[in-house]
Structure formats: C-alpha cells, structure tokens
Amino acid sequence: MRFSPQILDEIRSRLRVSDVVGRKVKLARAGREFKGLSPFNAEKSPSFFVNDQKGFYHDFSSGKHGDIFTFLMDVEGLSFPEAVERLAAEAGVSLPKPSADEAAKEVRRRTLHEVMELACRFFEHALQGRIGARARGYLADRGLTPATQQRFRLGFAPDDRSALKQHLAEAGVPIPDMVEAGLLIAGDDIPVPFDRFRDRVMFPILDLKGRVIAFGGRALSKDAPAKYLNSPETPLFHKGSMLYNGGPARAAAHDGARVIAVEGYIDVIAMVTAGFEATVAPLGTALTEDQLTALWRMSPEPILCFDGDKAGLRAAFRAVDLALPRLEPGKSLAFAVLPEGQDPDDLVRSGGRAAVEAILAQARPLADMLWERESQDAQIDTPERRAALEARLASVLGTIADERVRRHYRDDLAARTTLLFQRSGEAAGRPPGAWRGRGGLPGPRQIRRPNGSLVRLMPTATEIAPRGSSLKLSALVRGAAAAIPTREALVLSIFLAHPWLLANHAEELAELEFAHRDCDRLRRALLDAAAEDVPADAAALAAALAGLGATDALERVRRAVTHTADWPARPEAAPADVEACWTHVVGLHHKKRTLSRELREAEEAHAKTQDEGSLAWLRDVQARLAAIEGTEALIEGFGAASGRASRGF
Template sequence: MRYPPHLLDEIRARLPVSSVVGRKVRLKKAGREWRGLSPFNAEKTPSFYANDQKGFYHDFSSGKHGDIFTFLMETEGLSFPEAVERLAAEAGVDLPKPTPELERAVERRRDLYDVLEMACRFFEKQLALPAGQKALAYLDGRGITAETRREFRMGYAPDARTALFDHLRSEGVERDLILRAGLAIEPDDGRSLYDRFRGRVIIPIQDMRGRVVAFGGRALAPDQQPKYLNSPETELFRKGEIVFNFHRARQPAHEANSAIVVEGYLDAVSVYQAGIRNVVATLGTAFTEEQIALLWRLAPEPVICFDGDRAGRNAAFRAVDRIVPALKTGFTFRFAFLPPGQDPDDAVRQAGPDAFRAILDEAKSFWDVIWLRETEAARLDSENGQAVFEKRIREVVGQIADPTLRRRYELTARLQVSDYLWRLSKRQVQSRLREGVAMPALPNFFSGEPTRLIGLERVFLGMCVHYPDLVEQHRDRIASMNFRGEHAGTPFSSFVSDLLRVVDEEDVREFRAFYLRLSPGFSPTLDFLHGHAVEIGGQEILPWGYNLFARFPVLQSPVPERFIEECFSNFMELLWLRDLEDELKTGVEEMPADPDDSYSLWLVHLQHDILEMRERVLRKELELAEEATLYRSVGRGLAVAADPRGMFRQLGQDRLEAPRAVA
C-alpha cells in the first residue's frame, strides 16, 4: 500500500539513521557523521557513512545509498511495507489500516498540495501588480531584497473579500477544498464565505520537502489585528510539527554542524539574507517534542536566539521546561540573548552579521540557563530557602529521561550547588568577621585569581629559602605541589626540585646555604624570589631577603616564630587547594559518558575535601590578617621596595634587619 509522506517523515524524525544502522554496523563518530565497515562488502578500511542530519547512509564500496527503510530492505530483504511496519512499531507511530478510505485520503492530501501551490503563485503574482506596491514598500523598508523575496516566494494578499477564493474557483477548485486548505473562512452565522488573508504580506510556510503547506501573513495597516496571522491547522499543517525554513537550512546546518533558531519567520528571513543560512523559526509556538526532534536533525546543539530583555529571558526559561524531558546524550541546546530592545532582524541589519555571529558564539549552555533561572528565583538568605533551591535543582534534573545524561547532570548539580552555597556562606562569614576590623596588612591571596596565586607562589618560595627548617618539615607536601610561575624562563617547579635536592643532601640551617649550594643556573631565580644583600661602600642598603620582605611586608616588623610558621602553612594550604581544584575540574571535564558510582563518589568526596579546606584556610587567613595588623601598628614602618632588575635606591637612614630564622 502507499503510506502518506507525512507518516514516513515522522518515522524518520523519530529514528536516527545511526540508531537503525548501528544494529548491524559498528559505528564510530567521524566529525558530523558516523563511520563503519560496509555491511554489503567485506572490507578492512571503513567506507560506510551514516548522517543523522541528512537522514541517509552511503556506502562507497558498493555505491548503495538510502534511508532507514532502504537499509532494512537491503540488509534483511524486507519489502517496503514490511520495513515501514517494523520501523513504525519501533518509533511508536501508529500505521493506518490499508483501506479504500486511506487511499482516498492520500488523494485528498495531494489535492490540497496542488491548491496551496496555486494559492502561492497567486500571491506571488499580486505582489508584482500595482495593488501590491504597499507590500513591496514594507518589504523594502525591512531591507528584504528582490532576490530574497523570490527565494522565499513572498507575495501579497489583496485587500478584497474574496480575491483568492474567486481566483481558485475560476481555476476549477472545489469550494470544500479551499476551506480544507485553510484559505477561506465560512462564518457560522450564515454570512458569505471570505478569504482568510486580506491586505497582508504573505510568506509561504513549507515542509521538509519544500512543499507549501500553509501561509503566514503580516498586516500592513497599523490598526489591523492580529499583526501576524498564520493558516489554521489542516491535514497538511500542524504548527507544532513544522519548523520554518527547514528545507533550506538543512544542508548549511549540516556543513556548519550548527543551527540557529529564532521565533518569527521574518526574523529567519533577515538572518538568512545576511548570509547565515542555517537559520530556522518556530512560528512563535512553544517548543514541542516534534520540533525538538526536527531541530536535532539539523544539528546536535542548536542555538536558540532570544531577546535580551525580561520577556526574552522568561521565554528562554519556559523553553527549558519543554526541552528538559527530551534531552539525550549527544543532543542539547544553547541559548543566545540579544541586547535589550533588539530582535534578530534588528541585530543583523543594525550591527551586521559578524556582530550577530559574535552573540551566537557567546551563547550559554543549557545547564547555564537552568542555573541562571533557578538562582534568580531562589531566596537564599535562609536555611529553608537554600533547601528549596537544592530541591528545585534536583527536580529539574530528575525530569531528564536519558539515564546516562541524567546521572551526569545530577553529579554536576551536586558539585555546583555545594560550591555555590559554600561561597555564599563564605561571603557571609567574611562580612561578619571583618566588621569593625581595619584593612589587614596580610595580602589577601585567597581571591583565587591566577595572577594573585602566582604572587603567592613567589612569597611562599621566598619563605622556603629564608626558613629552610620549614621546608624540611613539609618536604613531601612541597615536592607534590604544582608550581605554575617562572622567572626569566626558569619554571618555579624546576627551582623547587633543586631546592629540595639541597635540603636532602645538606644539613641546611640558614638561607645563605642555598646561595652556595643551588645549581648556578638558578641564581637569578633565587635572587628574584628571596634577594641577595646589597652593599655599597661597605654599607648594606638592601638586606638579605629584600624581595621577600617587599612582597610580604609584615615580615619587616617584629613577629613571633609561631606567626611565621602559621603563615607558611596557610600559604602552602592555599597552593595545595588550587591543585585540588584543578584535579576536580579535570575530573569533571574528563568524566566518562556513563560514570560508575566509584567515579562519581570520588568527585563528590574530592569536592567535600575542597570545601572543608576552603573554610579552614579562609578562617585562618582572616585570623592571620587581623594579627598582622597588630604587628604592623607597632613596627617601625620601614618600606623595602622589590627591584628585580637590580636597580637599587637608598631607602633611608635606618637599616632593616632580617628576621631571625625559625629555630
């Protein structure tokens, strides 16, 4: 029997080629396609390709090519009806029984296509007539060129009651067929029939094969309502199952491995005209399961473009709820937000296509938009509010049907929620502890900024030189740390290795031993991190360790040995914390597609360790900062300036004495 084309399209949309072919061919991802050994010929080098976006496979060894139905016919010897029946059952699509009525329905649909094509040609012709000048002026005002008008088959519906109806009747089209095509309206009160589209710019809406199935009309009169009018749902047109411009965008989206989704068809036309051909529109509807499947046929991660104002953000948040249950491994969405007051048409016309592409490049991930929505709505100033926030995140993630993807999202959510609430708590603790406390002299290295932590490395390594007994106490921990900085091309990690070599080989009791025992190549780095004493005319104008003192000024004041030891330990903890955070980040980035419980548990425990260490380091840092303020207030107030270039200057009459080594 003959199956309706829309039914076959629905089966294809629900069953990617790779899933059907993958039962017989071991496929591996190759760019935007899947590759494997030919099921038709014996071969050692893969020459068989499947493409989910195009919906076809191609075997270069045999020249065979087709869709999912063809593949079953070729590999299992099924007839076309048998292949359709099997795949329809897998896709959950109900097949109509082969009856004379079905055959007549297919014929009726064919008649509808013909009527809609006739109507499209009528509208196109009207745009070129004098009556269509107002519509042409509107399109010119929006910058839509004649070439674009022709490509999208734009037209004009005359501002007359029955212009289209009369034309179609003159061509022999039956009255009932015009009504079924959604081109005319018959009032229930007995008034005469009239055209649905009157006095409007007309944009044809086409299906995946490029056939006209409906129309969209844009009002020209300021008081004409609604501004945009679509065809009603018919046997050929269901708004929630159509994506505008799909047939034109399919190939460009495949080549770019990306698709852009806008709300209105005129926005899609403007973006397409600007040279961004992989653009489609959803006709202003909320996302449906069918549209989501169609968009994933274009690309695995389409970018949905929203206005940047509150209405646009709310629209994005509503889209999240529609998409979450449909998410599956390898397929997601991103969200691009335009500047407030702009739509895609404004963006490409005013700022240009490159600026629009830059906005698309900054699109937020699906998880980022979930997080943005939930954090904006949350009330986190109480324990109850935080508990509600955690519960809401779990509920959203729990809606993901794909078990593998759901586990990954659950793990990401657990880690990010814990980190977020800890940081919130940290800010509250800092606010309470610092209330009424003067600005501390101890540098605040806990900011987490890479440049600040490199500065902390310099202070810490300067202290390693000045207090070798502390290095000996913490030798193994220091050896396992990952130092990132360098000086004059010498990595700090290499310097530390040689420093530890000296500690292991020598009984180092004070810092001068390093100046004698380190390999000569590390002398510039040693001087940069610590500082060789400088004398002029027998007078020491810069003391030993002057670079360390300049970076960590509290050491210029009389401080107890306990304070030095605690600062050293706290700095070491900060650098160790950075290494743990990097380990966690790498663990999340390299997480297997389907992590087992032990892997997930390791990440969770690692994050708990990080949170506990952050809390401990933060509290200690605040204590040390307050204590350092007291030491500076009773010190002599001398200032040593670090001068790594070796250009020294007289600092004053008083000579600074280096702190004594810790016994």
C-alpha cells in the first residue's frame, strides 16, 4: 500500500520522536534536544541526539539519521509499511482503505492463512498420535525433544493421498482453496487432486508475523523421490524471499543476538536450542538477493555457516558473488566453515554450544573467501599466468557497485597478490630473506594503486609470532588502542634513518605535537640526543637513544611505519627525497591536527543546532580530512633522486 505524504505527516505530528525513540534508548535532555547512547554501536559517551522540533534523530557514531519510521526500521528491522501501520495505530490515525482489488486480495490471503493454520494443526496432531510414532522416533534420533517439537510446531503428514484433503473438507474448506494454498496437487491431467505432502515430517514456515504460510516436508522413506519437499509458490509464499525462523530471529537479532544462516531446518532448530536464537535458513535453494537483503536488515554482517565439503564451499562462493555488487560501507558477510562431514546439527549434538562458538570465532571475512576462490588453484609460474590472475581479480572488482568499498577491495587484493607473487618468487629460488624486514621479521609488502600511490601490507600476527620476544612490541598484538598514528611514526622514522636532518630541523621537531605517548617520548629523546651532538649515522643515533632509555619507544615507532610513502625512512633514500618527504609530511601532520580540531567544533555545532548549515560544515571537514589520507607520496618528481621507477599493479 502506498501512503500519502499527508498521512505520514499526520502521524509524525502526533508522535514525538523522543517518545518513540525513548522506548529503546535512555534519553537525557540537553538544551532543546535529547541525547543518549547509540542504539547502533557500543559506546560510553552519548553521540545519539533527538530533536523533537525538527522531527529527527542523528547518530554521530554510525551516521544514521531519520524520523520515527526509519527508527523502527533501523532498530526493529520492520519494513516501511509495517512501521507505518504500527505508528498509525499508536497515533490514532486511520490509514486509507485499500482499493476493491487490494481488499479482495487481502480477504483471499486471510482465507488462505486460515487454511494453512488448519493444516498445521492437523499435522501437529498427527505427529503426536499413534500414526506419528515413526516420525517421533526420527525426531528423537535427531535430538529434538517433545518441547522442541512443540516450540517449532513440527508435524507429520500421513502416508495417505487424501488424509489432509478429507480433514480440511470436513472443516468446510473448498478444494480450490486447498490447491491455491499449495496443499494439494492438481492439474488438467489429474482427475482427482491429492495431498502434496505424504509420509513426511512437517516443518511449518511462518511469515514475520508468525502466520503459517508454507511447509517443508522431510521424507521418512528412503525411496521417496525427493528427500525434502517445499510448498510451491502461492499468494502467501514466495520461496526466494523468505527465511526459515525469520520472525523469531529478527526479534533476537534486535536484542543483540548474532545472525547466523545455516542450510537446513534441522540445523536451525539445533542452533536455536543451543542458544543461537537468531539462526535462519534459506528454503531449499541457494541464498537469494531478497534473502540476503532480509539478513542485512537484521545485522550488518551476518555469519553464513556452510559445510566444509566441496558443496559447502561452492555455496559459500555463490554467496560471495551474490553479495559483492550489493556491498556498502559497514555491510558485509562473514563465513564460518564447518569440519568436513559435519553440519550444525552434528556439531551441536557432538560438542554442544562450545563447539559451535569455536567455529564461529574463526568466521572469515568475505574478502578472505573471495581471495581463496580466486587464488587456491591459480597457476602463477609465468608472467602471463600472473597477469591472468590480475585480470580475474579486476573483473571481480568491477562487480562492486560502491566506489568506496571497491577501492578498499582493490587495495586488499593488490596487497594479497603482491604477497602471493613474492612467495612464489621465494619458492622459485630467490635468495633467502629477500622479503624479510628489520630484525629478520617479515617485511612490509608494497603495491601501487592505479593513481600511483603505494599501499603497504604489513606482516600478520601469525607471521610475527614465531619470533618470540619481539611480539610484545607489535601493535597487532598490543591492540588497536595502542596503535601509533602512521604519520607520526613516519616523521620520526625519517629522523631515525637520517640523523643529519636534526641539524636543520630540530626547532621544527620541537614544535610538533604528537598524540601518541611513545611518539612524543621519542621526539623528546631525539631532541635530547641532538642537544649533545648530532649523531653521525643511524646506528650512533640508536645507541644515543638507548642511553636515554628510549629503545622500546624507538622499536614500536619503527614497527608502526606502514604508510604508502615510508621508503624515505630508509637509509638508502637520497637526501633530496628525504628533505622533500620531511617537508611534505610535516605539512600534512599540521593540516590534520588543524582539521581534527575543526572537526570537533563542527560536531559540537551540529549537535547543538541540527541544521543544514552545520551538517554541511561537518561533511566538508570530513571530506577534507579524508582527502589528505594516503597523500604522502603525492609530490611532483617524488622518488626520482632515489632512482625509484614507477611500477603499476
């Protein structure tokens, strides 16, 4: 149903945003507004603001912004019509009556809902009767208790071509209604319609409102032509848009449960009974676009759980292709791969919740699955084959619609490709340690963006871990909170590699403001070392810093240099390039600190006024900050003096 702007405005005028939001968020008055903790992100300081006069909310932590309708859609996962209907009822606003055609269809749907409810009760009763003994035995063997059977309304379809038809007919249901609901098989070549489901354990499929709209039936006989049989498409049921257990999962997800998609009905039930309430499954098909959209309404990053066999991996790779064109910032998928030969039901029964938690903890991001598919059988022993891999990756990248996501995937895949080619070179006989970094650790790998700037891939924690004591110095291990800002590390690392800079730039170094404690500590130590006498070379400077007790800070700063233009921090860089890099990077450092202060002012102004002018200012500052990231190497002729030739990915 389409809702006129007048109707929507009438609902808005009768319901204050703070009242609707206040049911989910604890709000405190802040001047003419209200503020509270974000319902979309975990935070300690309020960044969520509500303005009743202007009729909207804004969440600075996630960027979400909207009115009472979008709030229900964002927080409870409702569709727009559902949100409108609920709020209209609260506001006492009568919605327009549907057209005669729409009214007739609605009456028809209500009739079919009643038919499906009668059928469900028939199947439930049959399961608990003497005729359902074999079906109960099957369910007991799968670990489904009577309480679980009742919770999911499981049933049994007798092995009789007319058992359901006769039951519904006695209840006054016409044969055409049974056919339209998908319960009977009929056709021009079938003189007498007969029951679709026979000798099957029955799984009712419910819509988001909890109404029975279809069934899935699991055959008990090994000779059945189809192990699982679903209802056909009907006015109530569209298989590609529904998820089994979708309604309860949506409610659980909005209470904080992880959203997990598995492959079958039994798997869903096993996962839910193990405590994973927001588990769903497609209905006998590969994941569809509509089902993926439904998953994303529940969670920005649902976990897809697949069997570890070849079929499971194929299903995972199909999901990758489905998701790529629809990725958006903050919206993706994770993939949990089960041990080969086990499904979630097996895992729950053998290892309980802990076994499932262990698998979910190893869930892999979509980028990992994409890379595995493209690289696992790749032949890269010749330039042509390496080029073919790059061409395949470029083709995949072209399917990502969002430019920002595409850019980050391009960088990620380029970095992985470079690492793969480097390892291939090592296997082909390159000198040992050719790709190693400082102290024998795996060194940073570099790739070049299409715009010419460099992207660094740092070694993973797994690569570093075997090196022992140096592990504690890694920001990867010490945590994101301890990470040193790359630009601060780059400024200091240039001095560490080229102490002669201190003679000309010590005063400028003294005036720099560093946010990170280790960087500021090392800055002061550098100035102290230069005050005595400028060390002649990097080794002498390192020794002087050690004497000042700054060794740990020095090592952490060195390990933090991951920027695209970090090569001027190496001893072999030419003095002209070192000078140019120093001047440019320090300028960027000053600019970022100035913009960061302006950003805080813009955020405070917008929090107070919530008007278009302050929002435009905020977005402008954010854009200017984003524009200076990764621009260290964007200097005319940069690197020429060091003999660095341009080389593309």
